[in-house]
Amino acid sequence: MSVDFKLSEDSTLTTRYHVLRSISSTIESMRKNINSYHLLDEDISFDGNEFQYREIDDxxxxxxxxxxxxxxxxxxxxxxxxxxxxxxxxxxxxxxxxxxxxxxxxxxxxxxxxxxxxxxxxxxxxxxxxxxxxxxxxxxxxxxxxxxxxxxxxxxxxxxxxxxxxxxxxxxxxxxxxxxxxxxxxxxxxxxxxxxxxxxxxxxxxxxxxxxxxxxxxxx
CATH class of the missing domain: 3.40.50.300 (P-loop containing nucleotide triphosphate hydrolases)
Structure with missing residues (x-):
């Protein structure tokens, strides 16, 4: 999943962020939380406002x-x-x-x-x-x-x-x-x-x- 993001991002950390955000967005659309799957040792969090109006945009x-x-x-x-x-x-x-x-x-x-x-x-x-x-x-x-x-x-x-x-x-x-x-x-x-x-x-x-x-x- 990171290949497309690597084309526009030169930072590995930024690419990783975009991949996790993409996964989180998909999971959120199914009323799930990305942290339920324990992909990382620590909880993953994003700007709450980013997802607040995502359903309307979708x-x-x-x-x-x-x-x-x-x-x-x-x-x-x-x-x-x-x-x-x-x-x-x-x-x-x-x-x-x-x-x-x-x-x-x-x-x-x-x-x-x-x-x-x-x-x-x-x-x-x-x-x-x-x-x-x-x-x-x-x-x-x-x-x-x-x-x-x-x-x-x-x-x-x-x-x-x-x-x-x-x-x-x-x-x-x-x-x-x-x-x-x-x-x-x-x-x-x-x-x-x-x-x-x-x-x-x-x-x-x-x-x-x-x-x-x-x-x-x-x-x-």
Whole structure:
């Protein structure tokens, strides 16, 4: 891993720093800490501010495919209706929650790709999540809901997401203009309630989902 850094750095110590920082960044994206792996005898630490907004930068850096941008012109009438309503709420910054119901093959993923691309093309943060890893991998920048929102596997009425108000993830959720959760009917209601409580908490808001625009999708 150090070879690329050596091309621009003439100091072995600086190269070593950049390699460790790169490893740490990757591990942090999976909600892990580099020091858990004991790569060195002493703890490895970096500037806290460097990682505080990294998640936002990562989301803003998600690739936007031209085919997804142009797909908004190929939506059918029902898809176009959902697209227009959601986009209107995003651009006017109005809080609302939607559920898009549709059986397999009705073009829900096509619609979501168009929405995500349009919002991201305006340099806004749009989060794509799904209840399973397979579907999350279909959406650019997609994550499972458990990973993105730090949802526990075991749930009850007191279930909460493990997200600190001072964390980088909290900053990302505050910055998000659109949250999409695919396959919502596959998860437990306590998970959705936990997201609601967590987003309200980090935004200091009593409004549903902390005033965020959330689009659930699925097929009951």
């Amino acid at each position: 989301e803003l850096g998600v690739e936007i495919l031209e085919e997804d941008i142009t797909s908004s012109r190929s939506l059918n009438s029902e898809q176009q209706q959902v697209y227009n309503v959601v986009l209107e709420k995003v651009l006017s910054n109005q809080n609302v929650a939607f559920f898009v119901d549709g059986t397999s093959g009705t073009g829900k993923t096509f619609l979501y790709k168009a929405l995500l691309a349009t919002v991201r093309s305006r340099n806004l943060v749009a989060l794509a999540t799904a209840s399973s890893g397979v579907v999350a991998s279909i959406l650019l920048g997609g994550r499972t809901a458990h990973l993105r929102f730090k949802l526990p596997l075991d749930t009850d009425e007191k279930t909460t997401c493990c997200v600190s108000k001072q964390s980088a993830l909290a900053n990302l959720l505050r910055a998000a203009k659109l949250i999409i959760w695919d396959e919502a009917p596959m998860t437990r209601k306590q998970h959705i309630e936990a997201l609601d409580k967590m987003v309200r908490d980090i935004n200091d808001s009593d409004v549903v989902f902390g005033g965020k625009i959330v689009v659930f999708r699925g097929d009951f």
